[in-house]
Amino acid sequence: AAGVIQSPRHLIKEKRETATLKCYPIPRHDTVYWYQQGPGQDPQFLISFYEKMQSDKGSIPDRFSAQQFSDYHSELNMSSLELGDSALYFCASSLEGGGLRYEQFFGPGTRLTVL
């Protein structure tokens, strides 16, 4: 079965640079979530999109922005990178339509290292 695809899998950037992370949800899933997992920490919710509209926002810095495109893929844009942004970034997708509750399926993550 198709899974959530994230690219790149690894990314190394310098401080103050920008980074773009991409997420391709499971086909027919209409909702995408972004999570950040720092070393030794649990995943923290950043932002989500339902049907290409932002549906919820968590602890996402103003330096970060995201969007969901017409083909449902999503991109997380990170600017003015700081050392503390080094983390695993997970994308998850689910089918939310109809008000039912469905599990989120996670991608393999992008490991961002800021030097």
Place this chain on the structure above:
Amino acid sequence: DQQVKQNSPSLSVQEGRISILNCDYTNSMFDYFLWYKKYPAEGPTFLISISSIKDKNEDGRFTVFLNKSAKHLSLHIVPSQPGDSAVYFCAASAATASKLTFGTGTRLQVTL
């Protein structure tokens, strides 16, 4: 503040025995709970979920129990297998927002 807590950072169980992982939550708005398994350098893998209208859900070797009055849930794995060795995260969401709030994880080691 940590709204979902897994107080045991690690657990070691012999192969074939039962593994019991525990999770407590503080937010009474949570009404949907999930367990994920995570290997290093991989994304969390969904295991099993339970809605607050139930107190038990079973799927093969995995059973999740929910005690709403105690705001406590547990994951039982029977029998435990070496391939179950991983970090297990408890997660919760509320009807008003689908985002997941994760616990801090429990590292399960199944020994031979």
